[in-house]
Amino acid sequence: MPYVGEKCGIAAYIGDNAVEKVYLSLIALQHRGQESAGIVAWKNERFIEYKTHGLVQNVLRYIGKEKDGASPAIGHVRYSTYGGSSRVFIQPVRAKYRDLELYLAHNGTIPNAYFYRGDLASYGVRTVFDLDSGILAGYLAYSIWEYGLREAINSIFERFKASYAFIALIDGGDVLAAKDPYGIRPLSIAISNENDIAISSESCAFNAIMGKDQFYRELLPKESILIEHSGKVKILSEGNKDSERICVFEYVYFARPDSVISGVNVYRARVHMGEILAEEELRRFKRPLADLVIPVPDSGRAAAKGFSSCLGIRMEEGLIKNRYLGRTFILPDDSLRKVSVRLKLSPIEDVVKGRKIYLVDDSLVRGNTMKEIVKMLFDAGAEEVHVRIASPPIRNPCYFGIDFPTHEELIAYRKSLEEIRDAIGATSLYYLSIEGLKKALGKEEVCSGCFTGIYPIEVTEHGEIKIPRYRKRR
Incomplete structure (x- = not known):
């Protein structure tokens, strides 16, 4: 099976009617991917999963009454940049290590992800190893279990330089959101007057589910945020605006015109x-x-x-x-x-x-x-x-x-x-x-490698990034 990477749209909601709000967010992000859609929610100490090929509206046929009271929820729309459209690649992707389970929705492509799949498999991590998002999810699950959340996210920033904006729903109902050290892919957070929290690849989703009464901002490069099941928000890493190299193609083609990305209206x-x-x-x-x-x-x-x-x-x-x-x-x-x-x-x-x-x-x-x-x-x-x-x-x-x-x-x-x-x-x-x-x-400081050949980080002609391999502590 070929190695797979992808460019997509991601969303999350923490609050009432979370599944419906993520569904509406994905509708707003439909332009970012039309091959498949998925929603995963947390209810009664277990995950609820809805996944389907095609457009977001196809997910409706699988959503039943079990959605009531479920929160948080995360979602994903996908189009593949490598590989096929097998159901195994529909996100959010599951990963499990020992007693820790999580689902991860990822936007971007991580060229060096496959360097780590052998080690993770040997440690007993279970995930989709032919998907860069699956490897990222597996690495996150393994690292949280072994070293704790803060060290896990710092290790991800060190090992996976680009590109990713991701949202993870962790066993217990916590939500983790983060952007890579260069902020190549967009990701924003909004908080309503009722203190419900939404996360989305693009700000266009917030108007659909929250209206105008919201506090909204974009995550910085290398910033990570934890939203606990109780709704408490913790900043795990502050981020650095100076290192931002947002993808210029978001402005040229990919983003919806009513979105704001890195402070610029598309x-x-x-x-x-x-x-x-x-x-x-x-x-x-x-x-x-x-x-x-x-x-x-x-x-x-x-x-x-x-x-x-x-x-x-x-x-x-x-x-x-x-x-x-x-x-x-x-x-x-x-x-x-x-x-x-x-x-x-x-x-x-x-x-x-x-x-x-x-x-x-x-x-x-x-x-x-x-x-x-x-x-x-x-x-x-x-x-x-x-x-x-x-x-x-x-x-x-x-x-x-x-x-x-x-x-x-x-x-x-x-x-x-x-x-x-x-x-x-x-x-x-x-x-x-x-x-x-x-x-x-x-x-001036954007990722314009497709036009100029100059990328935020050094990449070989085969799209590989040279990063030290990870070894398990003994």
């Missing part, structure tokens, strides 16, 4: 990316090359708004989206992505016919979707299609949780701008510069 950041893309366009050509801006829905809409506003060119919806299909980027198989494009998007001929079009999207990863869209627009009568991408060329793999783990699948790898343009069939093609992207975010 929607505003995307609009600003489009504005700076337009400024670079005018420096390049002095005047616009097209008379209409069309966004690729939904991901390119905010950038297209900023782009059209800055250029003074009208934006129209020239592509209609079938909202009953998922996001093509996170479909697990390349052949499925290609077929789904024409099912998902359809051009409006009356809008595009005879027009010179700026086609704006947030990013260009493999190029399959863009190639099909460009062809559809030409088939619908467009005279010219000028593709503008509101992020830099993706030339390097992501080892920390986004679904492009190899160079070869990236359209920009070892290709010139002209070669990429020819591959997608566009009239012209230009990207936002890396300087423009950082200006749009107002941040």
Whole structure:
């Protein structure tokens, strides 16, 4: 069985109606994963588990009256970046060592996790060893039992540098939440006026379950928080804002527009990316090359708004989206992505016919979707299609949780701008510069390895991190 890593959404709730609140949180995080969903809750000194393939709504058929009075609860939505969609990989993932049992929901990918599975298995840890999240859960269970909670979390920070934001539900009903030392993946906590507590990958979930009356903040890199079953909150490690290297692709594509990540509103950041893309366009050509801006829905809409506003060119919806299909980027198989494009998007001929079009999207990863869209627009009568991408060329793999783990699948790898343009069939093609992207975010210190090849920590060409192996104390 292949080693598996993943990029997902996680949530927790401590308070009344915890299962329902986690369910609603996962609905708000559905954009982060559509392959499977899972909820685990604590009631009457035991765990209650609900897991299913597909969308979060599929979990409803398994939730019965036993949910009443259950608290805390944690949940997870998943799409895989490695491996298949076997039920064994549905999170939260279980781990047990001696008499300590826990469930863990993880967002990210840990390249060096497999270094530890042999040792953990030999110690008698039970978990899913073909899943990086399972190894993390197993290591946590083992370390808590052997050394206590504080030393366990410190050991995780030392051994697993990146990338993870996780929530663990521990035997007894305590909840542990933590971010890796670089804060690559987002994680936030909110407390309601009634002192109920919610944790989520993105702040968009809090408005759905708590409304506006809440105290909310983001966890810092290397911060860990324990919420005891009684509701008491303990800070186990303070965290360090200066070490933050948040994943830039959260802003570019993955996060929901109404979320705030590392203090930056995602929607505003995307609009600003489009504005700076337009400024670079005018420096390049002095005047616009097209008379209409069309966004690729939904991901390119905010950038297209900023782009059209800055250029003074009208934006129209020239592509209609079938909202009953998922996001093509996170479909697990390349052949499925290609077929789904024409099912998902359809051009409006009356809008595009005879027009010179700026086609704006947030990013260009493999190029399959863009190639099909460009062809559809030409088939619908467009005279010219000028593709503008509101992020830099993706030339390097992501080892920390986004679904492009190899160079070869990236359209920009070892290709010139002209070669990429020819591959997608566009009239012209230009990207936002890396300087423009950082200006749009107002941040210099981010993880932009997919664009620059510079990662927060040293990674080999095989995606491995060199870290000392762990040995059990005798």
